[in-house]
Amino acid sequence: xxxxxxxxxxxxxxxxxxxxxxxxxxxxxxxxxxxxxxxxxxxxxxxxxxxxxxxxxxxxxxxxxxxxxxxxxxxxxxxxxxxxxxxxxxxxxxxxxxxxxxxxxxxxxxxxxxxxxxxxxxxxxxxxxxxxxxxxxxxxxxxxxxxxxxxxxxxxxxxxxxxxxxxxxxxxxxxxxxxxxxxxxxxxxxxxxxxxxxxxxxxxxxxxxxxxxxxxxxxxxxxxxxxxxxxxxxxxxxxxxxxxxxxxxxxxxxxxxxxxxxxxxxxxxxxxxxxxxxxxxxxxxxxxx
Numbered sequence: 659x660x661x662x663x664x665x666x667x668x669x670x671x672x673x674x675x676x677x678x679x680x681x682x683x684x685x686x687x688x689x690x691x692x693x694x695x696x697x698x699x700x701x702x703x704x705x706x707x708x709x710x711x712x713x714x715x716x717x718x719x720x721x722x723x724x725x726x727x728x729x730x731x732x733x734x735x736x737x738x739x740x741x742x743x744x745x746x747x748x749x750x751x752x753x754x755x756x757x758x759x760x761x762x763x764x765x766x767x768x769x770x771x772x773x774x775x776x777x778x779x780x781x782x783x784x785x786x787x788x789x790x791x792x793x794x795x796x797x798x799x800x801x802x803x804x805x806x807x808x809x810x811x812x813x814x815x816x817x818x819x820x821x822x823x824x825x826x827x828x829x830x831x832x833x834x835x836x837x838x839x840x841x842x843x844x845x846x847x848x849x850x851x852x853x854x855x856x857x858x859x860x861x862x863x864x865x866x867x868x869x870x871x872x873x874x875x876x877x878x879x880x881x882x883x884x885x886x887x888x889x890x891x892x893x894x895x896x897x898x899x900x901x902x903x904x905x906x907x908x909x910x911x912x913x914x915x916x917x918x919x920x921x922x923x924x925x926x927x928x929x930x931x932x933x934x935x936x937x938x939x940x941x942x943x944x945x946x947x
Contacts, residue, residue: 676904705879
């Protein structure tokens with residue numbers, strides 16, 4: 659029960675990142691790269707302070723640190739840049755679809771056994787998510803935005819897989835953010851995407867800091883502490899709930915519309931996740947193991 663509650667809290671943090679990003683960028687309070695940079699800097703600052711208060715060491719040069727830091731950068735930058743070209747719903751479908759594929763692939767390559775019910779649940783959740791976020795009628799999918807969001811999904815999937823080996827989740831997340839901060843400052847210089855600078859307002863900076871310090875920094879540290887207790891396919895599956903939570907949060911906090919399609923599709927997504935998580939447990943329990 660404790661694991662389930664903490665996992666749900668983490669999904670709320672992930673969804674809050676989307677809502678905070680949407681609030682800041684949609685209101686013109688900050689540009690996408692500015693949001694990403696402030697987000698990673700404030701996350702690094704929060705985590706380092708907590709590590710120092712607890713007198714822990716920062717594992718800056720542990721094996722796998724490069725993978726964690728670079729995959730975090732890929733996610734943060736890809737996420738922000740993609741939303742210059744994609745609407746929030748389509749972006750969520752691409753992001754979490756790629757996360758799901760990456761983590762299932764990682765599980766299979768790692769020799770993890772994936773029960774048939776988990777495949778069915780994942781497919782059902784993906785179908786519901788696709789129906790939920792895909793715009794009605796014909797739509798032209800921007801290639802640049804799609805590529806960057808797909809890269810962000812792969813980055814987050816790899817970051818989550820790497821987190822399963824983290825010995826000290828808080829210190830490992832702090833080290834990842836510290837390495838990611840300078841990379842996020844340098845990489846945009848070489849990006850082939852033209853950014854329109856936006857003068858950051860106090861509101862935009864505060865939203866980015868909240869996203870970085872709380873829902874990203876603390877949220878990711880919590881996620882790293884949970885990952886060793888979750889199978890890779892389970893971790894991939896539960897993350898499909900994040901866009902549903904984000905869209906429902908948009909209805910409650912941003913005044914976005916509520917439709918029958920949203921309610922039904924959200925029920926399909928959550929039902930698929932529940933089936934994928936609970937059906938294997940019932941099967942194992944019934945076999946007497």
